[in-house]
Structure formats: C-alpha cells, structure tokens
Amino acid sequence: xxxxxCKKTIDDIAVFxxxxxxxxxxxxxxxxxxxxxxxxxxxxxxPSGKWRAEYTLxxxxxxRFYRTKSGLKTKREALEYLSVLKNEPKxxxxxxxxxxxxxxxxxxxKSISKSSIMSYxxxxxxxxxxxxxxxxxxxxxxx
Numbered sequence: 001x002x003x004x005x006c007k008k009t010i011d012d013i014a015v016f017x018x019x020x021x022x023x024x025x026x027x028x029x030x031x032x033x034x035x036x037x038x039x040x041x042x043x044x045x046x047p048s049g050k051w052r053a054e055y056t057l058x059x060x061x062x063x064r065f066y067r068t069k070s071g072l073k074t075k076r077e078a079l080e081y082l083s084v085l086k087n088e089p090k091x092x093x094x095x096x097x098x099x100x101x102x103x104x105x106x107x108x109x110k111s112i113s114k115s116s117i118m119s120y121x122x123x124x125x126x127x128x129x130x131x132x133x134x135x136x137x138x139x140x141x142x143x
Contacts, residue, residue, distance in 0.1 A: 041082040043075060051078040055085035094136035097127070 001012045005022040016023055036042070041055040051072040057065040067085045072078040101124060109117050127133065132140060 041086060043078040043082065045075070046070065051075055053078040053081040053085060055082060057090060094138055096134055096136055097140060098133040100137060 001010055001014070001024070002008070003010050003017040003020060003022060004024060006017060006020040008017070008019050010017050010019070010024070014024060015026075039056075041053060043051060043053050045051055050070060051074065052068055052070040053072065054066055054068045057067065059065070067088065069078075069081050069085060072081060105120065109120075
C-alpha cells in the first residue's frame with residue numbers, strides 16, 4: 001500500500017505511516033445507508049424523547065422555509081407524518097397593493113369611460129405618500 005501523504009510504500013495492514021505518521025484511510029468504513037434522499041424530509045429525536053418530522057419547502061434570500069410536527073411518540077410515526085407535511089399546500093405569497101391594482105385595472109378599464117379611468121389613476125397616485133404600493137393587502141386591511 002502507498003501512504004496517502006508522503007507516497008512511500010508501507011505495509012498493507014498499517015493504520016499509520018511509519019515515515020510521516022499520517023493515519024491511513026481504511027476501506028472498511030461502513031457508510032450510513034439509512035439516510036433518505038434529497039427533498040424527502042428529515043426525522044430526529046428531541047431531548048424530551050419525542051420525535052420531530054421536518055420538511056423543507058425551499059430557500060429565499062438564504063433563509064430556509066420549512067414545516068415541522070413535533071411531539072410524535074415513535075420514529076415510525078414521524079416518518080409517516082413526513083408525507084402529510086410534504087402534501088400540504090404551500091402558503092401563498094401575499095398579494096401587494098400595486099399588484100392587485102394592476103390586475104384589476106387591466107380588466108376594469110376596458111369597460112369604463114376615459115374620465116373614470118383618469119379618476120381611478122388620480123386616486124391611485126394619492127396613495128403614494130402613504131407607501132401603500134409595496135405593502136401586502138392583509139396589512140392594509142388590519143390597519
């Protein structure tokens with residue numbers, strides 16, 4: 001066998017190189033064959049002894065979005081619950097004020113007069129000082 005660092009010939013059963021002292025990689029390492037594939041979720045045991053199932057929805061701006069279910073009694077329960085987490089509908093992106101206005105005006109302006117269109121555009125411009133354009137509608141309704 002050849003040393004992985006100094007490339008000198010050493011015994012086939014040597015754990016360390018007798019010349020440089022580098023530990024030699026062993027071919028008998030057992031790989032973890034119980035891992036699930038990418039995108040299938042993860043299951044792990046919490047310090048309380050309960051199990052947690054976790055499914056990643058995706059990433060945006062370096063932040064991970066995921067769904068979890070904790071408090072499952074067994075690993076098998078957690079593994080079965082992964083399919084439930086995976087099949088839940090993804091949350092919708094909040095609609096912003098300017099997006100709704102653009103969609104609505106494209107449809108509505110076809111059936112009204114030019115003076116009405118001008119009135120709507122003037123009213124829309126009056127929203128500018130309040131910074132409504134990029135705010136989600138849900139926040140505008142609550143305030």
